[in-house]
Amino acid sequence: MRVVAVMNYKGGVGKTTLTxxxxxxxxSRGLRVLLIDLDPQTNLTFSFFSIDDWHANLKDERTIKRWYDAELPGREISLADLIVTPKPVNEAIDHPGGHLDLISSHLGLIDIDLELAARLGGATTLDGSKRKFLDLHSCLRHALEDDRFSEYDLVLIDCAPNFGLVTKTAIVASEQILVPAKADYLSTLGLDYLVGNCAVLVQQFNDFVNHKRTADSHRPIDPAFLGVVFTMVQIYSQQVTLAQHTYIEEVRLNSQVPVLESKIRNSPRHFGDAGESGVPAMLRATGRDEVVKEFDQLADEVLGALDLLPGGHR
Ligand SMILES: Nc1ncnc2c1ncn2[C@@H]1O[C@H](COP(=O)(O)OP(=O)(O)O)[C@@H](O)[C@H]1O
Ligand SMILES: [Mg+2]
Structure with missing residues (x-):
């Protein structure tokens, strides 16, 4: 099972659409996929379930908020109990082995960061507080080690545009980080800051793990940046506009994060009605659409990097 966090400090850059x-x-290529919605805005969830459906069937019992609420002392639910199978998308997946599940989000997740941070305090010894840090930051990582997740090939986590504790649990759980961005200054401004913050988290986490008395069941982490994928790119007579091309090349030269070859064009026709049908645009569109080819190429690039293409190791 490969776990990938999808994140950017900026909202509106296409994280959820991409996830x-x-x-x-x-x-639809035959992989068993689990999506985890870790953004309190709940947009990923609403890409697969109607708001009415979510209120009636998911809101109270089956959202990630409930799991973080119960997290740590006396936890009563297991993460795997929150998995749901959205129907329309699975009916649209045209491959016998392919499957897509979701763990849904909740607007109340916005308060969880503060509560989790409060739980970090309160330890009376230095060893105690290091252990708490490790336990709390690893909660998602440990939960995903449950046998019931081993049937998935790929887990994509749609993160909120911040670096709060919930996002950090996603980074700790992930082996790769994918960063969607628009080809403009504001969307890429936070890139190196994100890299820096991740490095600080990794170093602190691993320092505590290497400190024998607090490590217990913890192993070091080493999440890698899979890359930046530019979205909503402006195409003019079959080409990326000169201004955006220049900008992308500048990021490629100057950023610490690799830039993926694949790009997703701006296509309001495909992505304008996000979520209403419960089936992502790429499963509704015809194969001749350029944007379908772009998503196919992105899938090749990402799944290739994760060793999940047919003929790879897995
Ligand atoms: N390639 C695209 N072309 C046109 N519109 C897009 C594209 N990708 C996303 N959008 C639209 O842009 C808005 C923000 O996208 P979203 O995926 O919700 O971003 P984020 O999750 O980063 O906040 C949404 O209305 C979405 O439908
Ligand atoms: Mg989003």
Whole structure:
């Protein structure tokens, strides 16, 4: 099972659209995919379930908020109990082995960061507080080690645009980080800051793990940046506009994060009605659409990097 966090400090850059569509394309190639919605805005969840459906069937019992609420002392639910199978998308997946599941989010997740941070305090010894740090930051990582997750090939986590504790649990749980961005200054401004913050988290986590008395069941982490994928790119007569091309090349030269070859064009026709049908646009569109080819290429690039292409090691 490969775990990938999808994140960017900026909202509106296409994280959720990319997570939903990449997950759906991977499933339609025969992979078993789990999407985790870790953004309190709940957009990924609403890409697969109607708001009415979510209120009636998911809101109270089956959201990630409930799991973080119960996290640590006396935890009563297991993460795997929150898995749901959205129907329309699975009916649209045209591959016998392919499957897509979801763990849904909740607006109340926005308060969880503060509560988790409060739980970090309160230890009376230095060893105690290091142990708490490790336990709390690893909660998602440990939960994903449950046998019931071993049936998935790929887990994509749609993160909130911040670096709060919930996001950090996603980084700790992930082996790769994928960063969607628009080809403009504001969307890439936070890139190196994100790299820096991740490095600080990794170093602190691993320092505590290497400190024998607090490590217990913890292993070091080493999440890698899979790369930046530019989304909503402006195409003019079959080409990326000169301004955006220049900008992307500048990021490629100057950023610490690799830039993926694949790009997703701006296509309001495909992504304008996000979520209403419960089936991501890439499973509704015809194969001749350029943007379908772009998502296919992105899937090749990402799944290739994760060793999940047919003929790879897995
Ligand atoms: N390639 C695209 N072309 C046109 N519109 C897009 C594209 N990708 C995303 N959008 C639209 O842009 C808005 C923000 O996208 P979203 O995926 O929700 O971003 P984020 O999760 O980063 O906040 C949404 O309305 C979405 O439908
Ligand atoms: Mg989003």
């Amino acid at each position: 939903a569509n990449l997950g759906a394309v991977a499933a």
